[in-house]
Amino acid sequence: MKASARSVGIALAVVFVGLAALVEAGLPAFYESFLYLIFSWMALATSWSLLSGYAGYFSFGHGAFFGAGMYTTATLTASLGVPFLWSLPVAGLVAALLAAGVGAVVFRVRRLRGELFGLLTLAITFVLATIVLNTRIDGGPGVYLSGVALPRLARSPTGTLYLLALTLAVGTVGLAYAITRSRFGLGLYAIHDDEDVAEVEGVPTFRYKLSAFVLSAGIAGVAGGIHALYVSYITVGETFAITVPLYVVLMSVLGGARHWLGPAVGAAIIASSLYVFTGGAQAILGRAVVALALVLVILLLPDGVVPALLGRRRRRAAAVSVSAGPAPATTARADDGGTLECRDVWKAFGGIQALRGASLDVAPGEIVGLVGPNGSGKTTLINVISGHYTADRGRVTLGAHVLTGHSAHEIAGRGVSRTYQIPRPFTRLSVLENVTVAATFGRARYPAREARAAALGWLEFTGLAARAHALPGALNLHERKFLELARALAAEPRLILLDEVLSGLNPAEIASAIRLVRGIRERGVSILFVDHLIRAVLELADRVIVLNEGEVIAAGRPREAMADPRVISVYLGTSHAA
Amino acid sequence: MPSLTLLGQALVSGLLTGGLYGLLALGLSLSWGLLRLVNLAHFALALLGAYLTYQLGVAFHVPPWLAVGVIVPAFFLVGVLLHLVFTYFRVTEFTSLLVTFGLTVILESVIQWFWTADFRRYETPYATASLRAGPLFVPLLELAACLTAVVLALGTWAWLRFTYVGKALRASAEDPPMAAAFGVNHRAQGLLLSGVSAAYAGIAGAFIALIATLAPAQIWAWVGVVFAVAIIGGLANPVGALLAGLFIGVSESLTMAVVAPAWAPLVSFSALIVLLIARPGRT
Numbered sequence: 138m139k140a141s142a143r144s145v146g147i148a149l150a151v152v153f154v155g156l157a158a159l160v161e162a163g164l165p166a167f168y169e170s171f172l173y174l175i176f177s178w179m180a181l182a183t184s185w186s187l188l189s190g191y192a193g194y195f196s197f198g199h200g201a202f203f204g205a206g207m208y209t210t211a212t213l214t215a216s217l218g219v220p221f222l223w224s225l226p227v228a229g230l231v232a233a234l235l236a237a238g239v240g241a242v243v244f245r246v247r248r249l250r251g252e253l254f255g256l257l258t259l260a261i262t263f264v265l266a267t268i269v270l271n272t273r274i275d276g277g278p279g280v281y282l283s284g285v286a287l288p289r290l291a292r293s294p295t296g297t298l299y300l301l302a303l304t305l306a307v308g309t310v311g312l313a314y315a316i317t318r319s320r321f322g323l324g325l326y327a328i329h330d331d332e333d334v335a336e337v338e339g340v341p342t343f344r345y346k347l348s349a350f351v352l353s354a355g356i357a358g359v360a361g362g363i364h365a366l367y368v369s370y371i372t373v374g375e376t377f378a379i380t381v382p383l384y385v386v387l388m389s390v391l392g393g394a395r396h397w398l399g400p401a402v403g404a405a406i407i408a409s410s411l412y413v414f415t416g417g418a419q420a421i422l423g424r425a426v427v428a429l430a431l432v433l434v435i436l437l438l439p440d441g442v443v444p445a446l447l448g449r450r451r452r453r454a455a456a457v458s459v460s461a462g463p464a465p466a467t468t469a470r471a472d473d474g475g476t477l478e479c480r481d482v483w484k485a486f487g488g489i490q491a492l493r494g495a496s497l498d499v500a501p502g503e504i505v506g507l508v509g510p511n512g513s514g515k516t517t518l519i520n521v522i523s524g525h526y527t528a529d530r531g532r533v534t535l536g537a538h539v540l541t542g543h544s545a546h547e548i549a550g551r552g553v554s555r556t557y558q559i560p561r562p563f564t565r566l567s568v569l570e571n572v573t574v575a576a577t578f579g580r581a582r583y584p585a586r587e588a589r590a591a592a593l594g595w596l597e598f599t600g601l602a603a604r605a606h607a608l609p610g611a612l613n614l615h616e617r618k619f620l621e622l623a624r625a626l627a628a629e630p631r632l633i634l635l636d637e638v639l640s641g642l643n644p645a646e647i648a649s650a651i652r653l654v655r656g657i658r659e660r661g662v663s664i665l666f667v668d669h670l671i672r673a674v675l676e677l678a679d680r681v682i683v684l685n686e687g688e689v690i691a692a693g694r695p696r697e698a699m700a701d702p703r704v705i706s707v708y709l710g711t712s713h714a715a
Numbered sequence: 716m717p718s719l720t721l722l723g724q725a726l727v728s729g730l731l732t733g734g735l736y737g738l739l740a741l742g743l744s745l746s747w748g749l750l751r752l753v754n755l756a757h758f759a760l761a762l763l764g765a766y767l768t769y770q771l772g773v774a775f776h777v778p779p780w781l782a783v784g785v786i787v788p789a790f791f792l793v794g795v796l797l798h799l800v801f802t803y804f805r806v807t808e809f810t811s812l813l814v815t816f817g818l819t820v821i822l823e824s825v826i827q828w829f830w831t832a833d834f835r836r837y838e839t840p841y842a843t844a845s846l847r848a849g850p851l852f853v854p855l856l857e858l859a860a861c862l863t864a865v866v867l868a869l870g871t872w873a874w875l876r877f878t879y880v881g882k883a884l885r886a887s888a889e890d891p892p893m894a895a896a897f898g899v900n901h902r903a904q905g906l907l908l909s910g911v912s913a914a915y916a917g918i919a920g921a922f923i924a925l926i927a928t929l930a931p932a933q934i935w936a937w938v939g940v941v942f943a944v945a946i947i948g949g950l951a952n953p954v955g956a957l958l959a960g961l962f963i964g965v966s967e968s969l970t971m972a973v974v975a976p977a978w979a980p981l982v983s984f985s986a987l988i989v990l991l992i993a994r995p996g997r998t
Contacts (some may be wrong), residue, residue, distance in 0.1 A: 166732055195809065242992060243992065246991075246992055253946075255812075256942055256943075256946060256987070256991070257987075257988060257991045257992075258944070259939065259985040260939070260943065260987045260988050260991075261982050261984075261988065263939050263978075263984045264981055264984045264985060264988070265977060266980070267977070267980045267981045267984075268981070270977055271975070271977050271978055277977070375764055378935075379935055379938065379939075385814055386813065387813060387816070387817075390813055421824045421827050421828050422828070424823075424824050425820065425824035425828075426827065427820075427821035427822045428816075428817040428819075428821045428824070429817065430823055431813075431816075431817040432814050432817035432818060432821075433814045435814050435817070436800075436804045436810075436814060437804075437808070437811055439810060653967070675827070
């Protein structure tokens, strides 16, 4: 079972009070500085995982933010005479601003993910180091802080630093816990698995990534500010060395970067084993042993120590059958729903004109079938309506809302949801969590507990309740398609765009899917669906719109539209149309 | 503004250093681009190669060219073994970075254990030999390193472009299941490629032994700039890696001559940042 918020809060408070009491009891200075280092690494590793562990943007730039904090505190205290404690929030702020600047540029680049983001942040570290080294911030010889006064929070200076680092570490772990249980955390996990889908489901991906980055950098900056006084002599070489970014990554991955407690556990393991082996020939051997242990852990436990230890318990919890959730909100919030209007929509990809002035309407509660040969622009039109692509020209409105020009998550919030032809579930989230994302971020915008209940209800509706705790990888194609539907419904949309939900299903599955689509309409939701299965289109649709080469060539009652000579010629060639 | 001679000399030494960057980036770029494995241990292997060249020369009076003859096949085997481990554990692009970081630390410790952290210099009679072209000096050893880089880059390019193995490797990098369906044995070719890039690390190492002063921490000195070179050159593009190496080498040494040595790192990393933001699709 997952730890409840209250028990985690109490545990963190007990740890904090207990460890803070140690220093008042007169802990030897050696242990104070040993534990200080562990706390400092815990704060750093946990803060790193906020963006990199949860959202999957691996940063190798944590050293830059840590270093920015160190040099901020150093400059403020040594040159400007600012009291040490006052310099810490400024250190955090400077690092956070740096991240905001970098993130505002970098996160707009759609394809910059994975190792490229990592290298970019590493490069930023080197650039920052070069600037600090060559300007008055450092200038080359390093900065001495031995003259800076420490506030007397404890009996000794190391005790004071110990208390500061402890506070930061416990605070950061608490924050990480709160985030993993929040809407913000759920959004970050969704971004990790499939950023495009997350955006279409209503997650404000840009804002979330930027917030996580800024938060993560700010904490690293404060940790750097404290560390400046711990080392008391700062050099560029030591501060911006590759050690900080690499250790932070290793600690998080070792402990489990997606778990709130993982990085802290990893930090404790690595920092203490590094400390054991300092000095002399032992140090060389020790480092090699730590490195070897690390290689083995990464090879054998790729998800990290904490999830591996908790895994068995969670599986057992998952085996408990889910009690039927409350019925989905059948109130059909389509009451205020308006007509979808696409007017003269154009979209080109390089030299290919995918849409040439397509126009169509879908009235509230109507089922409209969108058909046309391959490459006629059906999926492009769906992508334009859902905001994944921006139209070159033209206007899309839903009732009183103009959709064109808004980002996909805003369009999702106005009541448009979609399914994908090839299902794209969030692979590391359970079936239930997948649907919860939609219920949290779509038009429904339920708070956590209600989102989960609503998600369970939609799983009942689509017949997936028994699979609620499975990972999407364990589902067959039919179930994955229905998961797509459940996810689209959980957002409580006014309009659902169904992209080939029937393809690849066997006749019995198609029959149940058709029943399901009718069931959706009974809730007052408008449906625009793309399919090649003409028989199903004729059976389901109130109206059919035929698209060819990006233009609407026929529209009307299903049988009439399909009998239009132009439609026949597009599908079967001219001679049949005659 | 420095004199023309100084600028010319900066250009020459930049080109030569750049050749070494390109040589180091070559193996990294190949395994990253074609096997989707980021091999941080490449730098440690290169430095190990350098220390072995040094040891064979100093203790056993083996000339460097003969040492390379021993190191290359041995490193080829190391590369093959490494890839066997990677495929056995299904190491992904990201975990490869973590695993090879661990390997790098292990190798660094091994080097420090045998050769201590002290600086080592391999004195050879031709260490200071250089050609004179007008007012400019061209150190022979660095020229040899640069020429080797050119030969290897062109050779690798031809290998990937014209042979079956090369085409199969590129096909697998693009779409492994599809390449496999067409009968490409990705495993065998992966082993071969991993062996080749480790062998390249050995060759680079021999030149490092002859040109530079050795210390275990040197491993980390190369990481940033060579990563930048590999990406700027375009992954799995041998000629690109070489050209990027030359470009970075020249721009660094010109910065050193015109502005100040300490500003040099700004050039390569700013180039990398601009490139990544402007054209993220390149790799």
